[in-house]
Amino acid sequence: MVRAVESSAKGPLRVGVIGVGIMGANHARVFAGLPDVTLVGVADPSEQQRELVTRILGVPAVEHVDDLLGPGLDAVTIAAPTHLHHEMALKCIERGIHVLVEKPIASNVDEGREIIAAAKRRGVKLMVGHVERFNPAVQAIKDAIKDEDILSIGITRVGPFPPRMSNVGVVIDLAVHDIDLIRWFTDSEIVEVQPQLSSAIAEREDIALLQFRTASGVLAHINTNWLTPFKARTVHVATRKKYLIGDLLTRQVSECFGFQPDGSYSMRHLSVGHSEPLRAELQSFVSAVRDDKTPPVTGEEGVESLDVAMRCLEDRQPSKAASRRPEPRRAAG
Ligand SMILES: NC(=O)c1ccc[n+]([C@@H]2O[C@H](COP(=O)([O-])OP(=O)(O)OC[C@H]3O[C@@H](n4cnc5c(N)ncnc54)[C@H](O)[C@@H]3O)[C@@H](O)[C@H]2O)c1
Numbered sequence: 001m002v003r004a005v006e007s008s009a010k011g012p013l014r015v016g017v018i019g020v021g022i023m024g025a026n027h028a029r030v031f032a033g034l035p036d037v038t039l040v041g042v043a044d045p046s047e048q049q050r051e052l053v054t055r056i057l058g059v060p061a062v063e064h065v066d067d068l069l070g071p072g073l074d075a076v077t078i079a080a081p082t083h084l085h086h087e088m089a090l091k092c093i094e095r096g097i098h099v100l101v102e103k104p105i106a107s108n109v110d111e112g113r114e115i116i117a118a119a120k121r122r123g124v125k126l127m128v129g130h131v132e133r134f135n136p137a138v139q140a141i142k143d144a145i146k147d148e149d150i151l152s153i154g155i156t157r158v159g160p161f162p163p164r165m166s167n168v169g170v171v172i173d174l175a176v177h178d179i180d181l182i183r184w185f186t187d188s189e190i191v192e193v194q195p196q197l198s199s200a201i202a203e204r205e206d207i208a209l210l211q212f213r214t215a216s217g218v219l220a221h222i223n224t225n226w227l228t229p230f231k232a233r234t235v236h237v238a239t240r241k242k243y244l245i246g247d248l249l250t251r252q253v254s255e256c257f258g259f260q261p262d263g264s265y266s267m268r269h270l271s272v273g274h275s276e277p278l279r280a281e282l283q284s285f286v287s288a289v290r291d292d293k294t295p296p297v298t299g300e301e302g303v304e305s306l307d308v309a310m311r312c313l314e315d316r317q318p319s320k321a322a323s324r325r326p327e328p329r330r331a332a333g
Contacts, residue, residue: 012036013036013037013038013286013289013290014038014040014073014074014075015037015038015039015040015073015075015286016039016040016041016042016043016068016069016075016077017031017039017042017077018042018043018044018077018080018088019043019078019084020043020044020049020050020052020061021046021049023079023129024042024044024077024079025049026278027077027079028042029057030276030278030279030282031077031282032057032059033279034283034286037286039059040059040060040068040073041062041068042068043061043063043064044061044063045064047063050062050063065091066091069092069097073095073097074097075097075099075125075285075289076092076097076100077100077129078099078101079102081166082102082104082168082172083107085101085106085107085111086106086107086112086114088101089115089118089119092124093124093126096122096123096124097124098124098289099115099119099127100127100129100285101127103128103129103131103176103177103302103305104172104176104302104305104306105299105302105306106303108310109306112299112303113303116299116303125288125295126299127284127296127297128298128299128301128302129297130180130301131277131278132177132180133180133281133296133297134275134280134281134284135251135277136272136275136277137235137251137252137272140246140270140271140273141185141235141237141246142184142185144253144270145237145239145242145244148240149239150185150186150218150238150239151218151219151238151239152218152219152220152238153182153185153218153220153221153235153236153237153238154223154235154236155178155182155222155223155234155235155236157175157178157222157224158223158224158225158227158228158231159228159230159231159232160227160228160231161201161202161226167204169197169202169204169205169206169208169313170204170205170206170208170224170225171205171224171312171313172306172309172313174224174226175208175222175224175309175312176306178222178224179210179305179308179309180297180302181235182212182214182218183214183305186214186216186220188214188215188216189215189304190213190214190215190220190308191213191214191215193210194210194212195209195211195312195313197313200227201226205313206225206226206227207224207227208223208224208225208312209221209223210222210224210312212308231249233247233248233249234246234247241257242256243255243256244256251272251274252272253269253272254267254268254270255267255268255270
């Protein structure tokens with residue numbers, strides 16, 4: 001059992017991390033460096049991951065989550081595999097612990113809604129880790145399109161297969177980030193989805209071309225796959241008066257404006273901050289807990305983005321064979 005730390009209204013917020021794999025280890029690293037926060041401990045069944053975190057951060061690491069969730073804990077990040085989010089979140093909420101759950105909020109919409117209802121009943125904060133909203137390049141785009149008449153959004157998020165395959169495809173793993181961004185950029189809900197999915201190599205979909213229409217009339221598309229040898233994350237936004245081009249990896253954002261009847265226009269690079277997105281996300285979670293504010297990404301928003309992703313999967317071809325690419329047609333002669 002992780003030793004309880006003396007509680008004090010003004011003392012540091014006592015946090016823990018459940019699941020310290022690729023993402024959770026980063027949460028632990030960032031929490032350990034935040035002011036007015038004490039990383040009390042982490043929980044992970046993997047001895048290798050526990051040793052790694054203890055060696056680097058010098059915090060206690062326990063095998064079972066129940067041994068982390070003592071009275072000395074105010075808040076946790078849940079970064080265990082997605083199929084465990086529901087069970088872990090309910091456990092924490094039941095004990096009155098505030099929860100930041102990694103994206104997607106849960107494996108399905110019903111589980112997500114149960115997490116929201118439990119958090120409301122118990123009066124704890126619930127935030128979903130849509131970290132891309134805290135990317136300074138994304139924030140520069142959001143600022144640049146404020147009060148603009150948005151017409152269309154195109155997002156590309158491609159790369160190689162992840163080192164360890166989880167039990168979800170590219171829509172739930174990657175596109176859910178961009179579904180959230182489209183909803184956030186437009187301040188509107190997605191009302192129509194037109195998905196095209198294919199499984200070129202993996203069991204689940206590994207290529208997705210998704211088209212959307214928002215209630216506000218914006219057209220959007222997402223191009224995502226695990227078949228590109230390099231990572232690319234780009235966002236293009238067309239508004240009536242501007243065209244924004246953002247690279248979320250290099251954090252360069254440019255805007256074209258001043259369109260003239262002769263086709264000429266001006267272009268400028270926007271100023272983009274340098275903060276680490278995860279640090280900004282965790283700081284906003286801590287401040288929501290401390291100051292009793294609504295977290296910037298609520299459980300409801302996490303469920304809405306998951307719901308859109310699920311709707312993209314509903315029209316999946318009935319059999320894997322049907323969704324697989326056929327052999328290329330051979331030219332005659
Ligand atoms: N926001 C982002 O950009 C982003 C990026 C990657 C992953 N994620 C999300 O983070 C979550 C974890 O993904 P990952 O890539 O870090 O996976 P991962 O496999 O690297 O890490 C998961 C960790 O959870 C541990 N775990 C398994 N069962 C557990 C249990 N019962 N209790 C505690 N820990 C347990 C595993 O041992 C592992 O160390 C997923 O929900 C994923 O969608 C979000």
